[in-house]
Amino acid sequence: MSTSSCRRVGLELFKTVPRPQRAHRLWQAFETSQPQKSYSRSFTFQVALRQSAPRTTPKPNPTPKPRIRQISLVAASTSLGLLTLLSTIFQPISPESIEPPTEIPSSPSAETPIGGGNDDGLPRYRLSEIKEHGPKSGRPWVIYEDKVYDITEWVAAHPGGEVILRAAGGCIEPFWDIFAIHKAQYVRDILEQYLVGKVHADDLENGRPLQIAIEDPFGSDPERDTRLRRVTEKPCNAETPGDELAESFLTPNETFYVRNHMWVPVIDETEADSHGIAVELPDGEVKMYSVGELKARFKQHSITAVLQCSGNRRNDMTRHAKKTNGLQWTVGAISCARWEGVRLRDVLADAGLSLGDPGEDARHVQFSGLEAYGASIPIESAIDPRGDVLLAFKMNDKPLPRDHGFPVRVVVPGHVAARAVKWVNKIVVSDEESTTSWQRRDYKCFGPNETKQDWDKYKSIQVMPITSAITRTRLKPEQPDTPRTPEPLVPKLAPTVTTSGRVVQIEGYAYSGGGREIQRVDISLDGGSKWDQANLLDDTKQEQGSRTWCWKRWKYEGVLPDVKADANGDAKTTFVVKATDDAYNTQPETHKSIYNLRGNLATAWHRVDFDCKTGDCWGEKTKQTK
Amino acid sequence: MSTSSCRRVGLELFKTVPRPQRAHRLWQAFETSQPQKSYSRSFTFQVALRQSAPRTTPKPNPTPKPRIRQISLVAASTSLGLLTLLSTIFQPISPESIEPPTEIPSSPSAETPIGGGNDDGLPRYRLSEIKEHGPKSGRPWVIYEDKVYDITEWVAAHPGGEVILRAAGGCIEPFWDIFAIHKAQYVRDILEQYLVGKVHADDLENGRPLQIAIEDPFGSDPERDTRLRRVTEKPCNAETPGDELAESFLTPNETFYVRNHMWVPVIDETEADSHGIAVELPDGEVKMYSVGELKARFKQHSITAVLQCSGNRRNDMTRHAKKTNGLQWTVGAISCARWEGVRLRDVLADAGLSLGDPGEDARHVQFSGLEAYGASIPIESAIDPRGDVLLAFKMNDKPLPRDHGFPVRVVVPGHVAARAVKWVNKIVVSDEESTTSWQRRDYKCFGPNETKQDWDKYKSIQVMPITSAITRTRLKPEQPDTPRTPEPLVPKLAPTVTTSGRVVQIEGYAYSGGGREIQRVDISLDGGSKWDQANLLDDTKQEQGSRTWCWKRWKYEGVLPDVKADANGDAKTTFVVKATDDAYNTQPETHKSIYNLRGNLATAWHRVDFDCKTGDCWGEKTKQTK
Known part of the structure; x- marks a missing residue:
C-alpha cells in the first residue's frame, strides 16, 4: 500500500448519522466488532499491573519522527463501520502512575521465535503478517516503535475496555498521540511484557514502520467555559470550581462538570430530532425511536437531579490515604441540574416490556452511546415508577449542551453518573450487565487491603453513598x-x-x-x-x-x-x-x-x-x- | 369512696376482645382518650431535662408502706374504656441516669398557692379536687407521696408519651410499682419541679393518701427462654445471646430478641382468628378485618427479614463515647426470621385506597397495637410493590409467639423494628405521622452536640443504616x-x-x-x-x-x-x-x-x-x- 492511495479521514466520520436506520446500522456494526464472552477471561487488570515489570532492561525512548503513511480507512473498514474503526482508541486512565509492582512476574507465554531471527533472539514479522492479527483475529497484535506485541491477554484487563482491539493489526502510536494519557512509563511497562517480536527490516524506514494518520477526533469538541478546572484535555474532564458550586442550586450548563471518556460526537442541531435510539428486548425484538418521536409521543417529565462521578473527591483520598489510580478530581465532579425528557419506563413499556412482570431475562438495562461508551442499570431502577429514569433532551430548560449528551442522554437520578450514558443510541434489556469495563471493572470498590481485584466479587457502583x-x-x-x-x-x-x-x-x-x-x-x-x-x-x-x-x-x-x-x-x-x-x-x-x-x-x-x-x-x- | 367499694381489676381486662366490633370499640375509646395536637407544644424532653434540678432541697425518700385502697376501676372508667384506663402507665425509659443538667432552670410557672396554706407555703388540696385534674381536664395533676404535681407541661416531654395522662387525678406510685424503671432520682427530680401543693391532711392516713390497687399486668406475660439476656424485666426487654446469633441464619422463635414497651396482651388461641383490625382511610371510611378473613381472602407471602431495635449496640456507644439514655443493649437487639402473612398494600387496596394515586391526604400509615403502642411508616413504604410490608401471622413457620405479636403484627422489612407494631388492631392512612412519642421523639438521632432536642428538626428513623x-x-x-x-x-x-x-x-x-x-x-x-x-x-x-x-x-x-x-x-x-x-x-x-x-x-x-x-x-x- 502506497502513500498515494491515502485519504485523510474527515471529521464527518465522527458525526452521527441522522436517520434511525443508519443509527441502527452503526450499532450493529459496533456489536459485530465486539468479541463475545470476553469477561470469562480470568486475567485481571490488577494481576497485569503486578506483572508489569519489564522483562528486559528498558531502553531509552527513541523519538525519531515517524513517517506518516496515510491509508484509506474508508476502504479498509467497510465491514466494521467507519465510526467503529475510529473508535480504536484507549479509554483514558489516570495520569498518575500506578502502585509499583510488588511481585516479580513470571515470563509471559511468548511464542517461540520463528523466522527472520536476529541477534536479539526476537522473530521478525512483516506488516502483512501483523495485519492478520487484527480485531477479529482472536490473537490481536499491536506495533509500538519497531516492536510487536501480542495483547491478547491484556484486552480484558485494559481499563478502557475492548476498544483497544480496534488498534490491533497496526501501530498504536497514532492513538497514543491523541490519548496522550498513555504516554507514561507504566503503560510502556505493561505493554513490554507482551513483546513477541519486531517488525521486519524490509517494512521499516529509518527504523520505524509506516504509520496511519488519524485526524484528531477531539478537534470538533465544543468550546468550554474557562471557569471549569481542567483535569484532562483529551478527552475533556473538567470540574466545576468551588465558587460556582457554592453560588447556585442549579449548576449553570456552562460550568456543569464535564466527564468524557472519549470525544464529543458531532450532531447537527437540525438533525437532532432524527437521531435514533434502538430499544431491544430480551426476545431480540428491536424497536427504533427517533428523538422527535420520543418528544412527540411520550409525556415529558422534569426532575432536579445531581450527577456525580464516582471519583469525585478522589484527590482527597490520595492526599489523606495514598496514591489512587484515576482522575484526580477535587470536590467539583458533581453538579445539579433540572432535566427534562421522557421516562425510560414509558418507552420500555411502549417497546413491549411488561413493567409488572418483565421476566427472568430482563434483569439489566444496558445503554450505549455514540462514542462507544456503555453501561447498565438494574431493571428495578429502570422501571421503578418512583425512579424517574429519563431519556433527557433538556438541561436547565435548554437543549442538552454537546458536552452533556446532545441530543439525548440517560439520567439515572440517585445513581453514579457513569450510568447516565450520553449521546445514547442503543438500549438493551438483558439478563446481564453491560459487558463494558466501565460497568464490570472501573466502578467498583475493593477493601483497603485488596490489591488483587477479583472483579466479580463486588457489585458495580449504582446508588451513590452519602x-x-x-x-x-x-x-x-x-x-x-x-x-x-x-x-x-x-x-x-x-x-x-x-x-x-x-x-x-x-x-x-x-x-x-x-x-x-x-x-x-x-x-x-x-x-x-x-x-x-x-x-x-x-x-x-x-x-x-x-x-x-x-x-x-x-x-x-x-x-x-x-x-x-x-x-x-x-x-x-x-x-x-x-x-x-x-x-x-x-x-x-x-x-x-x-x-x-x-x-x-x-x-x-x-x-x-x-x-x-x-x-x-x-x-x-x-x-x-x- | 371507701375500701368496701373496691374490686380488683382482673387480668382478663388485658385480654383482647375477639369480635371485630369490640376491637373497634376499644380503639375508639383509646382514640377518645388521646388529646389532639399535643405535639404543637413547644416544650421538649430535653428542655425538661435541663430544668430538672429540684427547686427545693431534695428530702430523704420516706418509704412508709402506703395503704391500699381498692376502687372499682370498672365503674370509674366506662367512658374511657377499661383497657385504656389500665394503660395508665409509663413507657419504660433507661435505667441509666440522664446527663446532669448544665443550666440552672428558671422557675416553673406554678400556680399561686390558694387555700389550705401551711407553714411550707404550699396549698393543700382535697383528693376530690385533685381528681378533677384527670386525663381530660386539660391541666392534669398527679400525687406522689403526699405531694401534688401539675404535669401539664411535662406530658409532651414524657418519653412514654401521653399514656402518662391516664395517671392524672390520682396517685402515681401504683404505676411506678409496676414500671420500676421510674424509681430513679432523675425521675423524681423531673417531677419535683412541677410541685403545686400537697394533699389535704383530712385525706391522709399516716401521712399518705389512699391508693388504688392495680394488678400487675405483667403477671400474664409468657415464660421466656432462659438463654435470653434480660435487659429489663417489666416490660420484658431481652436480647439474643451472641452464641445464638452466630449459630443460625434464622433466629429460633425462643431466642428471638424481645422488645416490649408494655405488657403482652392476652389473646386466647381459639379467638385468634376473630381478632379484628380496623383499617381507616383518609376520608374517614373504616373497614374491619378479622385475622381469619385476612388469611382467607388475601394471598399469603413469605419474607425473610431482620428486625432490629434502633438501640441495638447502644451499650457500645455508652462505652466508647459517653452515657446514653435508653436500654443498654449489646449486640443482640437484632434477629432474623421468616415471616408469613398478607401484604399490607393488598389490604389497603381492598379497603379502598388507590395504590396508583393514594392522594395528598395519604402520606403515612399509622399502626396501633393492643397494648397502646403506636407508630407509622411513610405511604411509599407501605404501598411499594417491592416493599414487602406484611401483616404477619407466622414466624419461622409457627404462629407468632405471644411476645412477638400473636395473633398478628406488622413487619416492615428494612425499617427499624419500632415500626413493626405487634398485636396490631388499628391501621390508619393519614396525612400525618403517628402522634405517639415513639414516632415523633424517641426514634431520632441528633448531632453529637445537640443536647437541646428540637424534635421536629429531624425525621423519624425508618430505613436502618448499615x-x-x-x-x-x-x-x-x-x-x-x-x-x-x-x-x-x-x-x-x-x-x-x-x-x-x-x-x-x-x-x-x-x-x-x-x-x-x-x-x-x-x-x-x-x-x-x-x-x-x-x-x-x-x-x-x-x-x-x-x-x-x-x-x-x-x-x-x-x-x-x-x-x-x-x-x-x-x-x-x-x-x-x-x-x-x-x-x-x-x-x-x-x-x-x-x-x-x-x-x-x-x-x-x-x-x-x-x-x-x-x-x-x-x-x-x-x-x-x-
Whole structure:
C-alpha cells in the first residue's frame, strides 16, 4: 500500500448519522466488532499491573519522527463501520502512575521465535503478517516503535475496555498521540511484557514502520467555559470550581462538570430530532425511536437531579490515604441540574416490556452511546415508577449542551453518573450487565487491603453513598464599629500562640444517592473535636421529582477557634464537614478506612486546612488564597 | 369512696376482645382518650431535662408502706374504656441516669398557692379536687407521696408519651410499682419541679393518701427462654445471646430478641382468628378485618427479614463515647426470621385506597397495637410493590409467639423494628405521622452536640443504616501434631512481649436496611491497622422477599498478631469489624462522631478486646471467658 492511495479521514466520520436506520446500522456494526464472552477471561487488570515489570532492561525512548503513511480507512473498514474503526482508541486512565509492582512476574507465554531471527533472539514479522492479527483475529497484535506485541491477554484487563482491539493489526502510536494519557512509563511497562517480536527490516524506514494518520477526533469538541478546572484535555474532564458550586442550586450548563471518556460526537442541531435510539428486548425484538418521536409521543417529565462521578473527591483520598489510580478530581465532579425528557419506563413499556412482570431475562438495562461508551442499570431502577429514569433532551430548560449528551442522554437520578450514558443510541434489556469495563471493572470498590481485584466479587457502583464537601471559605471582614481585643492575631513577640476570634463563613454541599434527603450537616472548626450544625438552604421550590435527587447546599458561620501559630506565623486549623441523610447514613471518618486502588467513592469527612490569620486555605492540591 | 367499694381489676381486662366490633370499640375509646395536637407544644424532653434540678432541697425518700385502697376501676372508667384506663402507665425509659443538667432552670410557672396554706407555703388540696385534674381536664395533676404535681407541661416531654395522662387525678406510685424503671432520682427530680401543693391532711392516713390497687399486668406475660439476656424485666426487654446469633441464619422463635414497651396482651388461641383490625382511610371510611378473613381472602407471602431495635449496640456507644439514655443493649437487639402473612398494600387496596394515586391526604400509615403502642411508616413504604410490608401471622413457620405479636403484627422489612407494631388492631392512612412519642421523639438521632432536642428538626428513623457486629470469638485449639515455636506465649522472664501465633475464629453478622445486600465485611485483628475480608456465609437459599431484607452472617479465621503483654500478663488486641452494602454505604468509624443522647443507631465499627493468651474477650460490659 502506497502513500498515494491515502485519504485523510474527515471529521464527518465522527458525526452521527441522522436517520434511525443508519443509527441502527452503526450499532450493529459496533456489536459485530465486539468479541463475545470476553469477561470469562480470568486475567485481571490488577494481576497485569503486578506483572508489569519489564522483562528486559528498558531502553531509552527513541523519538525519531515517524513517517506518516496515510491509508484509506474508508476502504479498509467497510465491514466494521467507519465510526467503529475510529473508535480504536484507549479509554483514558489516570495520569498518575500506578502502585509499583510488588511481585516479580513470571515470563509471559511468548511464542517461540520463528523466522527472520536476529541477534536479539526476537522473530521478525512483516506488516502483512501483523495485519492478520487484527480485531477479529482472536490473537490481536499491536506495533509500538519497531516492536510487536501480542495483547491478547491484556484486552480484558485494559481499563478502557475492548476498544483497544480496534488498534490491533497496526501501530498504536497514532492513538497514543491523541490519548496522550498513555504516554507514561507504566503503560510502556505493561505493554513490554507482551513483546513477541519486531517488525521486519524490509517494512521499516529509518527504523520505524509506516504509520496511519488519524485526524484528531477531539478537534470538533465544543468550546468550554474557562471557569471549569481542567483535569484532562483529551478527552475533556473538567470540574466545576468551588465558587460556582457554592453560588447556585442549579449548576449553570456552562460550568456543569464535564466527564468524557472519549470525544464529543458531532450532531447537527437540525438533525437532532432524527437521531435514533434502538430499544431491544430480551426476545431480540428491536424497536427504533427517533428523538422527535420520543418528544412527540411520550409525556415529558422534569426532575432536579445531581450527577456525580464516582471519583469525585478522589484527590482527597490520595492526599489523606495514598496514591489512587484515576482522575484526580477535587470536590467539583458533581453538579445539579433540572432535566427534562421522557421516562425510560414509558418507552420500555411502549417497546413491549411488561413493567409488572418483565421476566427472568430482563434483569439489566444496558445503554450505549455514540462514542462507544456503555453501561447498565438494574431493571428495578429502570422501571421503578418512583425512579424517574429519563431519556433527557433538556438541561436547565435548554437543549442538552454537546458536552452533556446532545441530543439525548440517560439520567439515572440517585445513581453514579457513569450510568447516565450520553449521546445514547442503543438500549438493551438483558439478563446481564453491560459487558463494558466501565460497568464490570472501573466502578467498583475493593477493601483497603485488596490489591488483587477479583472483579466479580463486588457489585458495580449504582446508588451513590452519602458525601459532603466544603466549597468556599471566607474570613468575614472585621466590623470597624465592633471593638475587638486589641492584641494582634499573631503577637509579634510571641509567635507561638494566637487568638483570632474572627468569624469565618463556610459553604458547601451534601448529597446522598437513592433519593435520600440530607437532614443534617455537622461542621467542626477544630478538626472534629467540637461540632455544630450548618444552616441548610431551602431550595425546595426548585426541587422536582418523585424523590430527593438533588443536593443540599449549606452555609455556616462561626467564630474561629484559638490556634497556635507555627514557626511561619501560619495559624492553622482544620474545618470538617460530615452529613447525615434521612436513613441516617453517615460518612466514613477517614479515607484510609475506605481506601481502594481506583480511588472510587472518596466520601470520607471533608477536611480543609485553614489559616485563621490570613484566610488562606489548603483545601486540595494547592494553597489557595481567598 | 371507701375500701368496701373496691374490686380488683382482673387480668382478663388485658385480654383482647375477639369480635371485630369490640376491637373497634376499644380503639375508639383509646382514640377518645388521646388529646389532639399535643405535639404543637413547644416544650421538649430535653428542655425538661435541663430544668430538672429540684427547686427545693431534695428530702430523704420516706418509704412508709402506703395503704391500699381498692376502687372499682370498672365503674370509674366506662367512658374511657377499661383497657385504656389500665394503660395508665409509663413507657419504660433507661435505667441509666440522664446527663446532669448544665443550666440552672428558671422557675416553673406554678400556680399561686390558694387555700389550705401551711407553714411550707404550699396549698393543700382535697383528693376530690385533685381528681378533677384527670386525663381530660386539660391541666392534669398527679400525687406522689403526699405531694401534688401539675404535669401539664411535662406530658409532651414524657418519653412514654401521653399514656402518662391516664395517671392524672390520682396517685402515681401504683404505676411506678409496676414500671420500676421510674424509681430513679432523675425521675423524681423531673417531677419535683412541677410541685403545686400537697394533699389535704383530712385525706391522709399516716401521712399518705389512699391508693388504688392495680394488678400487675405483667403477671400474664409468657415464660421466656432462659438463654435470653434480660435487659429489663417489666416490660420484658431481652436480647439474643451472641452464641445464638452466630449459630443460625434464622433466629429460633425462643431466642428471638424481645422488645416490649408494655405488657403482652392476652389473646386466647381459639379467638385468634376473630381478632379484628380496623383499617381507616383518609376520608374517614373504616373497614374491619378479622385475622381469619385476612388469611382467607388475601394471598399469603413469605419474607425473610431482620428486625432490629434502633438501640441495638447502644451499650457500645455508652462505652466508647459517653452515657446514653435508653436500654443498654449489646449486640443482640437484632434477629432474623421468616415471616408469613398478607401484604399490607393488598389490604389497603381492598379497603379502598388507590395504590396508583393514594392522594395528598395519604402520606403515612399509622399502626396501633393492643397494648397502646403506636407508630407509622411513610405511604411509599407501605404501598411499594417491592416493599414487602406484611401483616404477619407466622414466624419461622409457627404462629407468632405471644411476645412477638400473636395473633398478628406488622413487619416492615428494612425499617427499624419500632415500626413493626405487634398485636396490631388499628391501621390508619393519614396525612400525618403517628402522634405517639415513639414516632415523633424517641426514634431520632441528633448531632453529637445537640443536647437541646428540637424534635421536629429531624425525621423519624425508618430505613436502618448499615451495621455489623462480632458475636463469637474462639481461640482455635492448638494442633498437637503441628510443631510450633517452643517459646511460651508469655515468656516467664520477659512478661512484656508475647508472640502468640495462634489462630482465632470470629463470627458475626452484618446488616443494612432498605433491602440493601451486604457485599463486604472487613476484619481487623489489630485494632484497625490491617484489614482482611471475612467469609460471607451463603444463606441465600433461605432468603425470601423482593429485596435483601436479611442479614449476612460471616466467619473469619486468622492468626493473632504479636502483642505486648501487660503487667498482668494479659496480651490484649482489639478485633474490629466493619461492613459495606451494595450501595457502598459503610459504618462510621467511632461512636463519638455519631453520639446522640438517646444512643440510637450505634452503628460504628464494632470493636472487641481480646486476650491472645487466654481467649478471653471484653466485648461488652463484662469480661467473658470463652
